[in-house]
Amino acid sequence: MNINLTIIGQILAFIAFVAFCMRYVWPPILAAMEERQQKIADGLAAADRASHDLELAQKEAVDRLVEAKKEAASIVESANKRAATVVDEAKVAAVAEADRVKELAIAEVEREKAQAKEQLLTQVSTLAIAGAEKVLAAEIDADKHAVLLQQLVKEQ
Amino acid sequence: MAAAGQEQTVSEYIVHHLTNLTYGKLPEGFERYDGETVAAGGQWAFAHGADEISAMGFNAIHVDSLAWSIGLGVIFCALFRWVAVRTSADTPSGLINFVEMIVEFIDTQVKDTFHGNNKLIAPLSLTIFVWVFLMNLMDLIPVDVVPELMLLAGVEYQKIVPSTDPNITMGMAIGVFVLMLFYSIKVKGFGFVRELTMNPFNHWAFIPVNLFMEVVGLLAKPFSLGLRLFGNMYAGEMIFILIAALFSAGFIWLLPAALLQVGWAIFHILVITLQAFIFMVLTIVYLSMAHEDH
Secondary structure, eight states: OOOOTHHHHHHHHHHHHHHHIIIIIHHHHHHHHHHHHHHHHHHHHHHHHHHHHHHHHHHHHHHHHHHHHHHHHHHHHHHHHHHHHHHHHHHHHHHHHHHHHHHHHHHHHHHHHHHHHHHHHHHHHHHHHHHHHHHTTTTSOHHHHHHHHHHHHHHO | OOOOSSOOOHHHHHHHHTOOOEEEEEOTTOBOTTSOBOOTTOEEEEOOSHHHHHHHTTSEEEHHHHHHHHHHHHHHHHHHHHHHHHOOSSOOOHHHHHHHHHHHHHHHHHHHHOOSOOTTHHHHHHHHHHHHHHHHHGGGSOTTHHHHHHHHTTOOOOOOOGGGSHHHHHHHHHHHHHHHHHHHHHHHTHHHHHHHHSSSSOSGGGHHHHHHHHHHHHHHHHHHHHHHHHHHHHHHHHHHHHHHHHGGGOGGGHHHHHHHHHHHHHHHHHHHHHHHHHHHHHHHHHHHHHHOOO
């Protein structure tokens, strides 16, 4: 248990090791650890931000969905309305067309009726004249009476 | 047991285990163990026996203590440098994790105790903690293994626990003491002188009393630091040696000695860590006090 030169040697070794540690060991290890700490903190913050963003996005998605549904409903409603009007319009047009056709048909019928009447009148007159001619053939001058009958027809 | 040729008594065994491998300068005219007389101007040689060691006085080196101490310091530096090169902000693993755990532990201790801004304190604490721990750890190697191997290799003495050598512990304590003085003067300037002379009695008439008390208090710090570690480790080593001596006491003592050996070794795991921790914490505390201006 003598104190001797060993103590000097130990002091020198102590200084050397502390200097080495201070220069080459402590700073890089601590720097790496601090960098990692920063990285982890950043990562956690990013995760927080991401979950917040996700929440916002979900909320927005729900909003959009509601809006889209509303829009779809309004579109369907207006389509229904439009369909109803189209049907109504078509109905009105059809009725009008039917009326027109009917009127045309009636006019045609009227026209044909008038024509038939005229024809019938002509034929009846002719028949009457023929009958009368036969009845009166002997005594009645056909030419003379024909002129009279023609005049009658024209007066009609 | 170390049997150097002839039968050895227990006390010889213990003394042999407590003797350092010493290389020093023998004074002129000293008669060596083999009858030779040292020539004029002295002679540097490995000491053989306690007489030669005491004749060398201060001009001697404990080769074993210093070699183990520096060797362990180199292991510490190499290991931590290896990690420092490989560590990065990516996911750490294995040894890097372990080293970073130690570094973080030291960093926390320093930040808790030392509030100034000094880039030296933390690496100093790390060096002290790990180095002292490694030196203490040598205590857990069975006391006879290395000395016996060294004996086979022709080396007479070998003490493998550097912290059982007061030169080693006091060497570090003096290093810390010099730092304490340096920072006291650097931070406080003249305030350091006032602290030494005007405390605890703030009157000029008490200056000699104050100075005496403060200087004693100041000098007590490195001694308490170095001698605490030395005392604890020396006592622990002594008990290991005594237990080892018990193995030779007879067949009946084998089992008790083995149990004692295991028990004391397990207890010593706590002691060596605790002593390294105490040395480090006291270093931080002393340097922290050196930075505080009252």
